Amino acid sequence: MAPETRRSSKTSPEYELIYWPGIPGRGEVVRLLFEDAGVAYKDTAKASRAVETVLAHSAPESAGDAANPPTFAPPVLRHGGLVINQLPNILLYLAPRLGLGPASGNEVYHLNELALTILDGLLAEVHETHHPIATDQYYDEQKAEAKKRAKAFREARLPKFLGYLQRVLDGERSGGGGWLYGEFTYVDLVLFQCFDGTKYAFPKTVEKLKKTGKYDGVFRLYDAVRERPNIKAYLESDRRIDYADGIWRHYPELEEDE
Amino acid sequence: MAPETRRSSKTSPEYELIYWPGIPGRGEVVRLLFEDAGVAYKDTAKASRAVETVLAHSAPESAGDAANPPTFAPPVLRHGGLVINQLPNILLYLAPRLGLGPASGNEVYHLNELALTILDGLLAEVHETHHPIATDQYYDEQKAEAKKRAKAFREARLPKFLGYLQRVLDGERSGGGGWLYGEFTYVDLVLFQCFDGTKYAFPKTVEKLKKTGKYDGVFRLYDAVRERPNIKAYLESDRRIDYADGIWRHYPELEEDE
Structure with missing residues (x-):
């Protein structure tokens, strides 16, 4: 082995995030963990052949290898010989390694349940508002149904999820410090990103929901994450991607009643 | 402490599953883990005041306690002082404790990603086929949209998920033994239940998909789980609940093209 190779070896291999270019999407939640922790990562969305890289991990030809099952869809995380997908699963893997959650104990499952619920309510269900019929068809082909689904989201689902999150913040386990689970953890970043997308x-x-005063803790947490130095610097950098035709889209007609 | 009390104390506290009565639903996946492992559990769906028990864990008044955040929705698992929700999270917790998955290492994340993908495709998306607009409204109010969503599920989504699962079974990591991840694990039970519900x-x-011969491994796995002695006995027992108006529902019109 050449000295150069030995010098460049690290205690931990580089983290590599594989995700679609041009949208924040699910990949953005993963990015926020790296950014807050100040840990370097390779972001293939910003490298050349970004789309091809994603397809290589989700096309019907991709078969996995002796160590890893094939992945279904991005985001995909590669870390040394490990290749994993499914956003809540990637977060579960990264949190203890980035100092954003415990490695073992009951706390792991409490944080994981909070992440799963936030991702259900403020990510998956937001996507459903503009694609309630078929993910592989255009929005314009399902606009009438999208208006109905969006109405149910605005009137029932979003208040339900925000009410739950406020309840978590008001709960004994949160402890009144403003974070979901006592100290700051990765689930606060998950909530920040998903709420930011939902606001967009x-x-x-x-x-309108802010004015009710019912979810003040959620809004305060959102503002507090925004002011964390590494997050603030990231949001002001050109690494932060603008919203576009991804999960969180702004269609003014989806806020209007028919 | 009286001798009787000491005699009845166990090394592990009793597992308690809190779920809606009258439907298999998400709770059924949890039950299959206990049944296959031959581990005793309390099933509140089959106890008195079953609905009240669920509501106590999901109503807006439920606040959690000093150790546990409030839960959002059933299934909920109580184990000693721990209370957790979110199905994939409960499975993650139970698998190593019931001998159905490793407690640590990369394998944990591979199994978790497989469980998440199966639950996305063959549970959450099946529910969407009959409730594409609003979960809190009746099927009859969204029947037209349900027909469209069901068509997209039958023609695009279901083949995509089954194709992926067949790819996992064909992959090197599965190893050709018929289980998703080498040895039998909890994700094989997750696939069994979700595929059983989808078939219903x-x-x-x-x-029709069976006749294509493209997913033979998935069908074989399904049959193999059915023949596991503890599962077979369970399926033949009256503990197994019939399908009804839960996640997996049979509406003949959702299989017909308009």
Whole structure:
């Protein structure tokens, strides 16, 4: 082995995030963990042949290898010989390694349940508002149904999820410090990103919900994450990607009643 | 402490599953882990005041306690002082404790990603086929949209998920033994239950897909789980609940093209 090779070896291999270019999407939640922790990562969305890299990990030809099952869809995380997918699973793997959650004990399962619920309510269900019929068809082909689904989201689902999150913040386990689970953890970053996307998609709805005063803790947490030095620097950098036609989209008609 | 009390104390506290009565639903996946492992559990769906028990863990008044955040929705697992929700999270917790998955290492994340993908495709997306607009409204109010969503599920999503699962079975990591991840693990039970429910909901569609011969490994795995002695005994017992108006429902019109 040449000295150069030995010099460049690290205690931990590089983290590599494989995700679609041009949208924040699910990959953005993973990015926020790296950014807050100040840990270097390779982001294939910003490298050449970004789309091809994603397809190599989700096309029907991709078969996995002796150590890893094939992955279903991005985001995909590669870390040394490990290749994994499914956003909550990637977060579960990264949190203890980035100092954003415990490695073992009951706390692991409490944080994982909070992440799963936030991702259900403020990511998956937001995507459903503009694609309630078929993910592989255009929005325009399902606009009428999207208006109905969006109405149910605005009136029932979003208040339900925000009410739950406020309840978590008001709960004994949160402890009144403003974070979901006592100390700051990765689930606060998950909530920040998913709420940011939901605000982008439904600005009038979120403003109206803010005025009720029922979810003040959620809004305060959102502002507090924004002010964390590494997150603040990241959001102001050109590494932060603008919203576009991804999960969190803004269609003004989805905020209007028919 | 009286001798009787000492005699009845156990090394591990009793597992308690809190779920809706009258439907297999998400709770059924948890039950299959206990049944296959031959581990005793309390099933509140089969106890008195079953609905009240669920509501106590999901109503807006439920606040959690000093150790546990409030839960969002059933299934909920109580084990000693721990209370957790979110199905994939409960499975993650139980698998190593019931001998159905490793406690640490990369394998944990591979199994978790497989469970998440199966639950996305063959549970959450099946529910969407009959409730594409609003979970809190009746099927009859969203029947037209359900027909469209079901068509997309039958023609695009279901083949995509089954194709992926067959790819996992064909992959090097599965090893050709018929289980998703080498040895038998909890994800094989997750696939069994979710595929069983999908077959119930879309019998003609699944039969048609069977005839293509493209997913033989998935069908073989399904049959193999059914023949596991503890599962076989459970399926024949009255503990197994019939399908009804839960996640997996059979509406013949959702298999017909308009």
